[in-house]
Amino acid sequence: MNAKKIEEAGAAGADDELVRRTLQGDHEAYRALVTTYQSKVYGIAYGVVHNRDDALDIAQEAFIKAFSKLRSFRGTSSFYTWLYRITVNLAIDHARKRKHLVTVDYDESILEKAPPEGGPRGGGETNPLEVLKREELNETIMSAIMELPEEQRATVVLREIEDLSYAEIATVLGCSIGTVMSRLHYGRKKLRQKLSGYLAAEQGA
Amino acid sequence: MDKATRLEIEIGRYVDGEMSGAERTAMERRLDADPELRRIADELKAIRPRVAEAVGAAAGSIEGEPLWRGVAEHITARRPSPLEAFRGGLRVFLYPRMAAAVATVVILLGLFILVTQITDRGAVAQPIVREIEYGENPNVVAVVEENISAGTAVVWIDGIDTREVD
Numbered sequence: 001m002n003a004k005k006i007e008e009a010g011a012a013g014a015d016d017e018l019v020r021r022t023l024q025g026d027h028e029a030y031r032a033l034v035t036t037y038q039s040k041v042y043g044i045a046y047g048v049v050h051n052r053d054d055a056l057d058i059a060q061e062a063f064i065k066a067f068s069k070l071r072s073f074r075g076t077s078s079f080y081t082w083l084y085r086i087t088v089n090l091a092i093d094h095a096r097k098r099k100h101l102v103t104v105d106y107d108e109s110i111l112e113k114a115p116p117e118g119g120p121r122g123g124g125e126t127n128p129l130e131v132l133k134r135e136e137l138n139e140t141i142m143s144a145i146m147e148l149p150e151e152q153r154a155t156v157v158l159r160e161i162e163d164l165s166y167a168e169i170a171t172v173l174g175c176s177i178g179t180v181m182s183r184l185h186y187g188r189k190k191l192r193q194k195l196s197g198y199l200a201a202e203q204g205a
Numbered sequence: 206m207d208k209a210t211r212l213e214i215e216i217g218r219y220v221d222g223e224m225s226g227a228e229r230t231a232m233e234r235r236l237d238a239d240p241e242l243r244r245i246a247d248e249l250k251a252i253r254p255r256v257a258e259a260v261g262a263a264a265g266s267i268e269g270e271p272l273w274r275g276v277a278e279h280i281t282a283r284r285p286s287p288l289e290a291f292r293g294g295l296r297v298f299l300y301p302r303m304a305a306a307v308a309t310v311v312i313l314l315g316l317f318i319l320v321t322q323i324t325d326r327g328a329v330a331q332p333i334v335r336e337i338e339y340g341e342n343p344n345v346v347a348v349v350e351e352n353i354s355a356g357t358a359v360v361w362i363d364g365i366d367t368r369e370v371d
Binding site: 027030031034035038039042043046047050052055056059060063064067068137138139141142145156157159160161165166181182184185188189191192195198199 | 210213214217218221223248249251252253255256257258259260261262263264265266267272273275276277279280281
């Protein structure tokens with residue numbers, strides 16, 4: 001058993017204990033679960049909907065829904081894959097509804113994150129040209145991710161950001177491992193096409 | 206699915222660490238022998254940190270307290286609706302032993318009520334003979350009986366010598 005799996009097994013045991021205590025009415029135990037997984041749940045939601053406020057709402061809703069359905073959690077999978085499944089379903093539903101309602105998406109919170117003029121931005125870069133290139137690349141990647149169909153997007157996010165195994169992704173998305181491989185392939189292929197210029201420059205450097 | 210797609214999926218499995226030791230060794234040999242396959246593998250490896258960085262930078266970090274406060278407001282203030290309470294009551298049927306015990310109690314109660322009612326109405330008592338009709342055949346009589354639970358019935362009794370009765 002490798003270090004990652006040992007760590008996961010330990011975390012799963014701790015989660016089971018917190019779930020048990022929550023079911024006995026201990027809200028502090030559920031608070032610990034929220035604290036443990038809030039960043040990941042928010043990250044998954046953001047990866048699918050690409051909007052900070054919506055992602056926060058989805059994260060909150062996911063934890064509320066998980067709490068109300070906790071008695072139906074059978075423990076056949078780990079708590080976090082069950083929680084991620086709730087999150088992904090909420091995020092995909094939200095993204096689909098939003099696609100029908102909104103034609104121009106604009107995330108105001110991007111402005112809120114902008115640093116003072118002349119100050120350094122992201123990744124500790126100080127060279128303005130490098131900073132600009134990095135931001136341009138990030139924007140290209142985000143727009144490429146948003147162009148993927150929702151299921152492919154969720155698969156890419158779970159793999160590339162959350163580092164879930166194929167089996168875990170299949171559990172979260174309720175599909176087969178073959179489907180995970182297929183979605184991952186087509187999603188990555190589109191990303192590679194969009195990023196071909198950047199990737200070629202990096203490999204040539 | 207064409208051969209190239211299948212091969213790229215296999216390279217994806219290699220990059221993602223989803224291959225067994227023997228599969229990895231075989232794939233590494235193929236990558237060493239084919240620069241184009243090696244380029245695809247390198248691109249797939251390069252995508253991960255880029256995607257993680259882009260999403261991380263755009264998403265930013267979240268403060269824990271406001272999220273928990275929002276969740277806590279819902280989970281502490283929430284009381285089950287009458288419908289949810291009813292559904293909760295039905296949950297007993299998810300547990301076979303409990304369901305069997307409830308079913309046994311219901312059946313025994315039903316039997317007790319049924320027996321009590323039948324006895325009260327005199328259904329188990331003898332029917333009341335309302336009328337006896339004698340026909341041309343002296344060995345056959347028609348007896349009109351009345352029973353509270355079954356109503357009125359005509360019973361033909363054969364083989365009696367009615368002349369002796371008379």
